[in-house]
Amino acid sequence: MKLVVTGAEGRMGRMLIRAVAEAEGCTLSGAIEREGSAVVGQDAGTLAGLSPLGVAVSDDPLPVFAEADAVLDFTVPKATVAFADLAAQARIVHVIGTTGLSDADLERLKAASYHARIVRSGNMSLGVNLVASLVRKVAATLGEEFDIEVLEMHHRMKVDAPSGTALLLGEAAAAGRAVALADTRVSTRDGHTGARRPGDIGFATLRGGSVVGDHSVIFAGPAERITLSHHAEDRAIFARGALKAAQWAFDKEPGLYGMDDVLGL
Numbered sequence: 585m586k587l588v589v590t591g592a593e594g595r596m597g598r599m600l601i602r603a604v605a606e607a608e609g610c611t612l613s614g615a616i617e618r619e620g621s622a623v624v625g626q627d628a629g630t631l632a633g634l635s636p637l638g639v640a641v642s643d644d645p646l647p648v649f650a651e652a653d654a655v656l657d658f659t660v661p662k663a664t665v666a667f668a669d670l671a672a673q674a675r676i677v678h679v680i681g682t683t684g685l686s687d688a689d690l691e692r693l694k695a696a697s698y699h700a701r702i703v704r705s706g707n708m709s710l711g712v713n714l715v716a717s718l719v720r721k722v723a724a725t726l727g728e729e730f731d732i733e734v735l736e737m738h739h740r741m742k743v744d745a746p747s748g749t750a751l752l753l754g755e756a757a758a759a760g761r762a763v764a765l766a767d768t769r770v771s772t773r774d775g776h777t778g779a780r781r782p783g784d785i786g787f788a789t790l791r792g793g794s795v796v797g798d799h800s801v802i803f804a805g806p807a808e809r810i811t812l813s814h815h816a817e818d819r820a821i822f823a824r825g826a827l828k829a830a831q832w833a834f835d836k837e838p839g840l841y842g843m844d845d846v847l848g849l
């Protein structure tokens with residue numbers, strides 16, 4: 585399978601280049617960075633700390649997509665929605681790990697998915713998606729006397745909050761309770777907030793250091809507490825998931841898929 589990595593210089597971009605280079609049956613056919621980036625023209629392998637791969641980083645995605653089977657995209661929302669249109673035009677699989685997408689961005693992805701196979705998830709790891717399915721089950725089992733709080737911590741460079749994973753876990757909790765997350769979500773508390781509203785799903789965000797990604801969903805009941813947690817120790821888990829998603833989507837019909845589809849959860 586011929587794969588393109590966007591955001592090639594990023595933390596995930598470099599990890600994805602290494603993962604593709606090591607994966608059996610996969611070749612890196614292209615690497616994309618934003619226009620004006622100092623790494624455009626550099627060898628993607630060298631950029632990722634490997635021996636040269638003979639693939640120069642480009643800032644012109646369409647011709648690179650046209651020669652590929654799939655694009656692995658962990659960048660920023662503005663770039664991702666533009667890539668979605670181009671991936672649809674090139675009829676290739678678009679694996680989206682980018683988080684912090686707005687409702688309007690998600691609408692654009694939905695439109696692109698009429699022509700393209702898109703797999704999008706706030707977290708591509710097996711562990712988090714398994715935890716999400718457990719969260720859904722626990723939320724469906726427990727009543728509203730159990731308050732649900734989602735706690736996350738990430739490295740100091742992360743730019744969006746709550747994390748895509750926290751929102752994915754919140755969505756799983758809301759689905760278990762058969763409510764809409766938009767109606768129950770509380771993402772900020774400061775000052776005199778009043779008592780907690782029954783049924784709310786709360787989010788708390790910590791940022792600091794080099795934390796790859798820690799998430800906990802807490803079910804706090806009258807006299808007991810259940811906590812489901814996941815700790816990411818290496819970004820390789822996200823890269824492996826992204827590769828699996830691209831391979832899974834290769835022979836699928838156009839549509840918008842999630843990692844639960846890929847993993848059969």
Ligand SMILES: NC(=O)C1=CN([C@@H]2O[C@H](COP(=O)(O)OP(=O)(O)OC[C@H]3O[C@@H](n4cnc5c(N)ncnc54)[C@H](OP(=O)(O)O)[C@@H]3O)[C@@H](O)[C@H]2O)C=CC1
Nearest residue numbers: 591594595596617618658659663681682683706707708822
């Ligand atoms: N779903 C999942 O499993 C995971 C998702 N993520 C998400 O992936 C995203 C990236 O994370 P991370 O790698 O840590 O972030 P980085 O900031 O390290 O990387 C993002 C890269 O995208 C580049 N970029 C920005 N605009 C464009 C463009 N128009 N074309 C091509 N490249 C562009 C940036 O370049 P420059 O800096 O020069 O602007 C940068 O190199 C985030 O949204 C993060 O939350 C991360 C890990 C796992």
Ligand SMILES: O=C(O)C1=N[C@H](C(=O)O)C[C@H](O)C1
Nearest residue numbers: 683706742747748749796797
């Ligand atoms: O920005 C990150 O680093 C991560 N982003 C994703 C998120 O927003 O949940 C996934 C992972 O936790 C790392």
